Amino acid sequence: MRAFITAILLIVLALPAAAAVKIQEVVSPGGITAWLVEDHSIPFTALELRFRGGTSLDAPGKRGAVNLMTGLLEEGAGDLDARAYARELESLAASFGFDSGADTVSISARFLTENRDQVMDLLHDTIHKPRFDAEAIERVRGQVLSGLRSDAKDPNEIAGQTFRAMTYGDHPYGSDGNGTIDSVTALTRDDLLAAHGAVFARDRLYVGAVGDISPDELGVLLDKLLGDLPETGAPLPGKAEVTISGGVTVVPFSTPQSVALFGQRGIDRHDPDFFAAYVLNTILGGGSFDSRLMSEVREKRGLTYGVYSYLVPRDLASVYMGSVASANDRIGEAVEVIRNEWTRLARDGVTAEELDKAKTYLTGAYPLRFDGNERIAGILVGMQMDDLPIDYIETRNDKVNAVTLEDANRVAAELLDPEHLHFVVVGQPEGLETTTN
Numbered sequence: 001m002r003a004f005i006t007a008i009l010l011i012v013l014a015l016p017a018a019a020a021v022k023i024q025e026v027v028s029p030g031g032i033t034a035w036l037v038e039d040h041s042i043p044f045t046a047l048e049l050r051f052r053g054g055t056s057l058d059a060p061g062k063r064g065a066v067n068l069m070t071g072l073l074e075e076g077a078g079d080l081d082a083r084a085y086a087r088e089l090e091s092l093a094a095s096f097g098f099d100s101g102a103d104t105v106s107i108s109a110r111f112l113t114e115n116r117d118q119v120m121d122l123l124h125d126t127i128h129k130p131r132f133d134a135e136a137i138e139r140v141r142g143q144v145l146s147g148l149r150s151d152a153k154d155p156n157e158i159a160g161q162t163f164r165a166m167t168y169g170d171h172p173y174g175s176d177g178n179g180t181i182d183s184v185t186a187l188t189r190d191d192l193l194a195a196h197g198a199v200f201a202r203d204r205l206y207v208g209a210v211g212d213i214s215p216d217e218l219g220v221l222l223d224k225l226l227g228d229l230p231e232t233g234a235p236l237p238g239k240a241e242v243t244i245s246g247g248v249t250v251v252p253f254s255t256p257q258s259v260a261l262f263g264q265r266g267i268d269r270h271d272p273d274f275f276a277a278y279v280l281n282t283i284l285g286g287g288s289f290d291s292r293l294m295s296e297v298r299e300k301r302g303l304t305y306g307v308y309s310y311l312v313p314r315d316l317a318s319v320y321m322g323s324v325a326s327a328n329d330r331i332g333e334a335v336e337v338i339r340n341e342w343t344r345l346a347r348d349g350v351t352a353e354e355l356d357k358a359k360t361y362l363t364g365a366y367p368l369r370f371d372g373n374e375r376i377a378g379i380l381v382g383m384q385m386d387d388l389p390i391d392y393i394e395t396r397n398d399k400v401n402a403v404t405l406e407d408a409n410r411v412a413a414e415l416l417d418p419e420h421l422h423f424v425v426v427g428q429p430e431g432l433e434t435t436t437n
Contacts, residue, residue: 034207045211055177064179078125201233208380240317246437258427266318285309346416349409
């Protein structure tokens with residue numbers, strides 16, 4: 001019976017995906033803007049709060065402060081210590097999620113309508129009155145340090161850190177937002193309070209809500225929850241310069257399989273050619289088994305289980321990246337094939353058949369993203385942060401379909417830059433050495 005009820009609940013939660021997602025812009029009496037999708041089919045709401053800046057707001061010498069601060073938000077607030085806080089959240093049948101990234105700090109909440117007021121009281125204290133108790137700080141600090149020690153032995157993490165440093169230099173993007181063992185060890189409670197003040201402000205707030213709540217109810221909720229936030233937080237860092245150049249960087253690491261990240265300059269999310277680049281990437285290596293990289297590297301040569309390319313349009317810089325892993329005696333061949341495909345696509349472009357298949361894949365897969373209230377709330381926030389129009393969901397597939405063969409091939413020639421494509425290879429690759437173009 002429980003499994004049956006769970007299945008029905010999941011179907012209901014996914015109902016907005018099957019129908020048109022009707023977005024309303026809500027402005028609270030206090031001036032807080034949110035995007036709302038009403039769904040009164042069940043007494044449940046998902047709320048997503050996102051603050052621009054993320055771990056890039058770490059103060060100089062305090063790397064990892066925003067990440068550690070975010071991890072401590074669920075460790076007690078107001079009059080509740082960590083254990084009492086967890087019991088209160090469980091008693092309300094609600095769930096909170098907290099996350100930090102290079103560009104954002106996110107807070108998600110899921111709750112039943114009957115408990116909405118009590119859940120929002122708890123979330124208010126979480127945002128405004130975090131305790132940062134000494135015992136909790138040391139416990140979460142220990143978890144972060146354990147993760148950092150593990151990352152130091154993970155070839156994928158080593159590749160990512162090496163690539164970031166080469167690509168962004170001294171910009172916050174160029175280092176791990178989780179910090180280093182030394183920086184995290186040195187963080188104090190005052191540093192966490194400063195990080196909290198840097199992040200949580202109205203000038204960088206974005207809100208999405210989906211579920212059993214009306215515009216008027218949402219407006220009142222937002223003012224009670226967020227109306228007393230300070231107007232401004234810490235200044236956002238400036239744009240990052242993408243400094244990576246072509247070549248290969250080998251990072252020796254004892255492992256039977258080498259992993260590689262590769263990349264070059266990318267394309268901004270607001271560039272008029274972004275959709276052409278998006279479709280183009282699907283053809284090159286965007287996750288489908290029909291992609292050129294998957295065909296050439298995996299299917300024809302058996303060099304890897306998977307190879308992918310992806311656009312990374314961050315707030316302050318954009319890169320075009322990819323990843324692959326292969327045996328030490330075969331990674332050199334994989335690198336050569338990837339570079340050749342990068343060159344061939346830039347030179348010769350794509351075929352009409354490839355373009356049509358990519359469009360069909362992208363437009364067909366898009367509705368699958370809307371598979372629940374929480375996912376939709378996150379999409380609403382992401383749209384706002386990307387400065388997309390409120391009708392974007394309705395018009396997105398039209399933008400994909402509008403990409404012509406001429407568009408795709410022009411962008412291929414302009415965007416793909418095999419001479420400046422850099423490979424960071426971690427392992428013991430045979431036949432590969434560190435080089436620069």
